[in-house]
Amino acid sequence: MNKWSNRLTHHRSAIIDGEDFITSVADALQHISYFHPPDYIQALAEAYRREASPAARDAIGQLLTNSRLCAEGRRPICQDTGIVVVFLSIGMDVRWEASAGVEEMVNEAVRRAYRNPDNLLRASMVADPAGARINTGDNTPAIVHTRLVPGHTVEVKVAAKGGGSEHKAAFATLNPSDDIVSWVLETVPAMGAGWCPPGILGLGIGGTAEKAMLLAKESLLDPIDMHALKARGPRSRLEELRMELHDKVNALGIGAQGLGGLTTVLDVKIRDYPSHAASLPIALIPNCAATRHARFVLDGTGPATLAQPNPADWPNVAWAPTSDARRVNLDAVTRDDVLGWKAGETVMLSGRLLTGRDAAHRRIADLLSRGESLPAGLDFTNRFIYYVGPVDPVRNEVVGPAGPTTATRMDKFTDLMLTRMGLLGMIGKGERGPAALEAIKRAKGISLIAVGGAAYLVSKAIRSARVVAFPDLGMEAIYEFVVENMPVTVAVDAAGRSIHETGPAEWKRRINLRIDDR
């Protein structure tokens, strides 16, 4: 026998039942939809305690309150319940008792989890991505990565990755002499706020293009331990790099939701792999406020059970609007009124609100380009539109979790909506691009943000919901919500001033002053 052979050794083998595997993955997907991992809650609570920027602290307070409400109500942390990513390490001594392949079983688990009537999750996957983009209806297929390893168990890591943060993934092939820190510090500000910070950065360094991306993605599933790492000190070059990047990215002042503040990242994870002498591939993938992942091991003794978090894991934070917030009646607000709203101020909205996101905007633009009119009853004059694709309701809910989606994706439609449709304002998340800023300034409109990742909390402000147009678009249909005291912040005022420009610039300046004073 040589070192690669195990022929003469008696060793255990395990039989993994297909149904146990499916049940375990489906249960894990439900679990992570409403339970944040305890390490994320702890790190977020610490960020809340030390945050000095009132706007960022308010946003983190909403995220923490949302997190606890979701755990209590067993409803999704975010309306985007994610794209399912699974990493499997399958022991070579494992035998399966299953009638389907492993990927097929993962997809069956996704189907069961996302259609669970007790906690319906949103189906976000579309087939024919370069063409018709038809929703597959059950959030399948998952992205499955499998490796074969020695042993007789199956290790499963399950994640539900938010689209807004996945959208900001970046890759470069650097020259070996290029500086990794400089690349990260150029890349992160360019990601804007649509990835819903504070979160975690995953870096993959080395390998090839696809290997670096996989390293970055898997690194995000490691527990948050920056606090412990700083307490004990680095033991390797990678740990030094993690600490350096953590400090320098936070010193950019981007802050929670890009509003400007002390904490942009809770941790920086890095995995590396040898690379070709000629190049230095590097991948960066952010994880958002909806950090959702779990790990379990199957050994043939039955399905896995995940430990439930302890209520004491959440800090004693119950978010409430400040008393000086501006109260607005959406049914009476005029263009003249919004002229007085200032970037950065908190507004509580009550009244009727239309919704719409990518597909609805595209359809409106297509209808108008063909000279056709909008569906009967759809009128945007002096209205606000909320960029949202809610989760379907369960039990007595009027709507499921309904947080904002990234506003920049609607930038190219903003001029059309404000000038031709008579829209007054928009609510989304993250910054607006130059075209939207210009259109807002020209039309004297307004752009607001709600907290991305606080979807269940936001949905508590929605009193009724009905579909008014494009029902075939599912979660992308146009709804009319009646809201009461929905908390938002003015992101871009009628003069075109953006809190996402002024906030981070101000906090970068303050942080650097503090560093210089040390």
Ligand code: SF4
């Ligand atoms: S927290 Fe933000 S990026 Fe993450 S899933 Fe929710 S909306 Fe998307």
